[in-house]
Amino acid sequence: MIRIGQGYDVHKLVEDLPLVLGGVSIEYEKGLAGHSDADVVIHSLCDALIGAAGKGDIGRHFPDTDSSYHNIDSRILLRNVVSMLEKDDWKIVNADLTIIAQAPKMAPHVPEMCRLLATDMKIDENQLNIKATTTETLGFCGRGEGIAALAVVLIEASVM
Numbered sequence: 001m002i003r004i005g006q007g008y009d010v011h012k013l014v015e016d017l018p019l020v021l022g023g024v025s026i027e028y029e030k031g032l033a034g035h036s037d038a039d040v041v042i043h044s045l046c047d048a049l050i051g052a053a054g055k056g057d058i059g060r061h062f063p064d065t066d067s068s069y070h071n072i073d074s075r076i077l078l079r080n081v082v083s084m085l086e087k088d089d090w091k092i093v094n095a096d097l098t099i100i101a102q103a104p105k106m107a108p109h110v111p112e113m114c115r116l117l118a119t120d121m122k123i124d125e126n127q128l129n130i131k132a133t134t135t136e137t138l139g140f141c142g143r144g145e146g147i148a149a150l151a152v153v154l155i156e157a158s159v160m
Contacts, residue, residue: 002093002156005052009043010140010148021099021106021147022113022130023075023120028104032147035064035071040149041099041113041130042074046081048095048151053085078120085155092123093154099132100141100148106132 013019017031022041032038047058055061061084062069062077069077085092095117099106110130118125135142 002154003052003054003090005048005050005151005153005155007044007047007049007051007058007151007153008148009040009047009058010146011038011040012146013144019104020074021109021149022097023073023116024109024112026104026109030144036062036069036077037071037074039074040147041097041151042078042117044149044151045095045097045117045153046074046077048153049081049085049092049155052153052155053088053090055084075116075120078117082121089158090155091158092121092127093156094123094127095121095129095151095153097128097130097152098150099130100135100150101132102134102137102142102144 011032011034013030014033015030019026019028019031020037020039113130114125114128118128140146141148
């Protein structure tokens with residue numbers, strides 16, 4: 001059996017916070033506000049994986065009302081999600097991620113994001129694609145008010 005999942009996340013850009021995307025700390029004048037490290041790339045990926053497995057959404061498993069997740073590194077959340085899938089005999093076939101941001105430029109950071117996330121997902125880097133786009137200055141992303149991310153994943157049952 002194979003299943004597909006999709007995820008979306010967005011966080012507001014604010015001054016005096018670090019910017020972490022795909023597990024990579026990026027030098028920028030603003031960072032993303034959120035209960036955890038606000039890594040929209042990983043949050044959308046977790047949501048897609050959880051959805052593909054039919055287990056609800058990221059908020060159900062890691063609620064922002066739980067203080068143990070305050071400022072948590074989202075890579076820890078991703079590793080927990082991957083463990084959840086493994087326990088249910090799912091394996092990740094591939095993932096395709098899109099970062100939507102006017103700035104900063106993402107291309108220099110994508111290889112490190114791929115390396116980190118593939119490691120956390122226990123897959124080869126060639127099973128993961130990360131790309132970025134702008135909104136040509138339109139909308140909240142285009143005005144630099146926030147960053148969004150989309151994820152699509154395919155998983156398959158390890159045991160038939």
